[in-house]
Amino acid sequence: MEVKIVNQSRNELPAYSTALSAGMDLRADLEQPIVLKPLERVLVPTGLFIELPVGHEAQIRPRSGLAIKKGVTVLNSPGTIDADYRGEVKVILVNLSNEEFVINHGERICQMVIAKHETVAWKPVEILEETERGAGGFGHTGKN
Numbered sequence: 001m002e003v004k005i006v007n008q009s010r011n012e013l014p015a016y017s018t019a020l021s022a023g024m025d026l027r028a029d030l031e032q033p034i035v036l037k038p039l040e041r042v043l044v045p046t047g048l049f050i051e052l053p054v055g056h057e058a059q060i061r062p063r064s065g066l067a068i069k070k071g072v073t074v075l076n077s078p079g080t081i082d083a084d085y086r087g088e089v090k091v092i093l094v095n096l097s098n099e100e101f102v103i104n105h106g107e108r109i110c111q112m113v114i115a116k117h118e119t120v121a122w123k124p125v126e127i128l129e130e131t132e133r134g135a136g137g138f139g140h141t142g143k144n
């Protein structure tokens with residue numbers, strides 16, 4: 001599938017890869033480094049703009065390496081990029097460690113996965129079909 005992408009990032013390194021992996025790493029596009037204190041969050045620009053086909057979304061997900069080594073993750077994971085969004089793809093990072101984390105220009109901060117989704121026509125009804133579970137949830141079957 002082809003997806004249109006406008007790259008206004010100042011990164012010399014490729015902003016995206018063509019590898020056949022599910023997630024494409026995205027790089028920070030920064031004029032100067034960002035210092036993220038413990039428990040602070042920040043909106044990080046990528047310099048990328050995409051045009052997804054209707055019925056598709058892009059999901060912004062954490063990188064496992066940053067999460068386990070630095071405690072830095074995507075706060076709203078998975079962030080949703082809608083098919084009709086034409087703004088810059090941005091990433092909400094949060095520092096869950098007890099040390100400062102510096103985000104440098106060009107650093108790979110997250111990964112983006114393109115996914116298909118259903119387009120639903122909601123059908124209002126008075127009653128839903130019964131099931132064995134019924135309204136039980138949130139651990140109602142116990143631990144064992």
Ligand SMILES: O=c1ccn([C@H]2C[C@H](O)[C@@H](COP(=O)(O)OP(=O)(O)OP(=O)(O)O)O2)c(=O)[nH]1
Nearest residue numbers: 060076079080081082083085088089090091092
């Ligand atoms: O991590 C994210 C999440 C969202 N967006 C952009 C693309 C998305 O299509 C738009 C709206 O996102 P969302 O629906 O999550 O935001 P909202 O808080 O519901 O705001 P809105 O009222 O603008 O929909 O913001 C990003 O760039 N990065």
